[in-house]
Amino acid sequence: MSSWRPRLLLLLACAVLAACRPAADPATPPVETVEVASPEEGGAVSTAPLTDEDMPEAALPEAGLEAVDWSPMTLSDGTASLGCELDYANAGDGTVLTEFDRDALREAMSTCAERGVFRLRFRGRVTQEFTQLMQRLAVVADELAINKRVLDIDSSGGMVEEALRAGDVIAESRWTIWVRDGAVCHSSCVFVLAGGDTRLIGGRVGIHRIIRMSSSASTRAELNRELRAVYGRVRDYLERNGAAVAVADLMMAVPNRSLRILTPDELKLYGLDGVNPAQDDLDRLRLMRKCGQDFVNRRDAYVRAFDTTCNAPDRDVEQLAACGLELRGKFGFPDAQCPSESPLSEFDLVGQMTAAADIASRLRILGVPGVDPQSAADPRPTEPTPTRRRERASPASAAEAANGAAPPRPPSDETAAGDETLIETGETAETAEPVEPDTER
Incomplete structure (x- = not known):
């Protein structure tokens, strides 16, 4: 019995020390970011006039x-x-x-x-x-x-x-x-x-x-x-x-x-x-003057929808573009008054919108329920696009399905x-x- 006494005392000491430790900090909750219908409806809008004396000196690009x-x-x-x-x-x-x-x-x-x-x-x-x-x-x-x-x-x-x-x-x-x-x-x-x-x-x-x-x-x-x-x-x-x-x-x-x-x-x-948030602020001011508030509201709704439905971590740039091109039609883009200011307008300039949107339509790259832009803004009415959940495939696979032959694949980047x-x-x-x-x- 005497041989167990030191062990028992040691166990009791460990229990006392464990009881005296501070409770473990709870797990840090994940950062949550939610979207708002319009930045103008938020609580951080500044309209007061500013003079040169009001603005501090800022480091300028050289x-x-x-x-x-x-x-x-x-x-x-x-x-x-x-x-x-x-x-x-x-x-x-x-x-x-x-x-x-x-x-x-x-x-x-x-x-x-x-x-x-x-x-x-x-x-x-x-x-x-x-x-x-x-x-x-x-x-x-x-x-x-x-x-x-x-x-x-x-x-x-x-x-x-x-x-x-x-x-x-x-x-x-x-x-x-x-x-x-x-x-x-x-x-x-x-x-x-x-x-x-x-x-x-x-x-x-x-x-x-x-x-x-x-x-x-x-x-x-x-x-x-x-x-x-x-x-x-x-x-x-x-x-x-x-x-x-x-x-x-x-x-x-x-x-x-x-x-x-x-x-x-x-x-x-x-x-x-x-x-870019800084450029987005500048664009908002410029677009409101040139294209009107409706354009800006639809553009904001599109950006939110793109981040929600297209900007997935498992997609490459080609898939992101195809997804964005298909999505923007639901928000009335490209805009007749301001086509070059419309999202992804660079694809219109090279005549690739139709082909890329067709690829997205064939593959249902979105793979998620359709976004209702009317809830966030008031874009031009368009026919809803039915979505079906399928396995994602690359745009090259879409071209293969459309043309009946496999196109040459680009060399993988090292x-x-x-x-x-x-x-x-x-x-x-x-x-x-x-x-x-x-x-x-």
């Missing part, structure tokens, strides 16, 4: 204000292709750009002028050359009156400062950004993504801590002082481009040898997916050439190789 440098350049850390077609699965990525002077770019883009849309497929690192390319393309697109511009990007990141400059160029020159299925947008590429008017994401987006390769710091305090200055610029950039400044804080907690892969919910939460090799570890991916020197990520 790249949009500087003269474009037309000196000879090459793309040593990437490849760029330019085409007038948005259907990359069947039409490919266009012509590879090898010359970047004004005349060469004008010649390459002139064939897209009649359609009014072009797509740049870029694979590589974000460097000064990438920023210069975006500046030059924006200038030539303005000269040719090509107002619909798509950046189809696949990048593992690069220079932070160049990503901010390129993102400001993109923001000022109105680009849609794609991260197609199989592509990535990691590290500083996320800042480029933030600058787009609309972001369609089928690939993976990841972030990690910025590294100061040119730092002279020898203590944590010195390094932190430098990083605070860099992150201050990042926060200013995110704020003026409608993304959550919390992205910068989240980056600080992820070692630069790892990647925090953002979930679809996080991309929406941080303002990195879908319509991860953009860069300095990161990913090893999956759940929500965080490890980078097997160290960050290249002289790179501020």
Whole structure:
């Protein structure tokens, strides 16, 4: 009996300690976001007049204000292709750009002028050359009156400062950004993504801590002082481009040898997916003056319906577009008065709406009960489209079913050439190789 007494005392001591522990915190409830019928009906509407004295000084983008440098350049850390077609699965990525002077770019883009849309497929690192390319393309697109511009990007990141400059160029020159299925947008590429008017994401987006390769710091305090200055610029950039400044804080907690892969919910939460909130505010004011309140109400209803029915994490860019094209007819788009301002109008310009909508109709890509736009706005009446739940298939499969023959499938995209090799570890991916020197990520 005596041999059991020490064990009994030990068990009693453990029980007492367990009873004294504080109760475990309840699980953090998921973030809930609900839609409103109209932003004007919410409780955050400002109408008071403002003077220059009322508005504090804000950090302004630098790249949009500087003269474009037309000196000879090459793309040593990437490849760029330019085409007038948005259907990359069947039409490919266009012509590879090898010359970047004004005349060469004008010649390459002139064939897209009649359609009014072009797509740049870029694979590589974000460097000064990438920023210069975006500046030059924006200038030539303005000269040719090509107002619909798509950046189809696949990048593992690069220079932070160049990503901010390129993102400001993109923001000022109105680009849609794609991260197609199989592509990535990691590290500083996320800042480029933030600058787009609309972001369609089928690939993976990841972030990690910025590294100061040119730092002279020898203590944590010195390094932190430098990083605070860099992150201050990042926060200013995110704020003026409608993304959550919390992205910068989240980056600080992820070692630069790892990647925090953002979930679809996080991309929406941080303002990195879908319509850019900052640009949406500007567009609302402009569209109300040009197209009227009814147009704006229908556009808002469409955006909400797109996010609900089309923007699923298992769909690539091609499926997102096909779904959106079919959905918008229920809201009276394209609008007769403002066709170019209608959602996904770039597809109208290249004459692909009918084909893409037919693909969506054949496959029932929506796969969900039809959305009733009348409950959110008062769009033009249209015949309801019956929906049936079927297995989702790719647009290439739809073309095969429609034409009776399988079209050639595009080559699968590999991860953009860069300095990161990913090893999956759940929500965080490890980078097997160290960050290249002289790179501020």
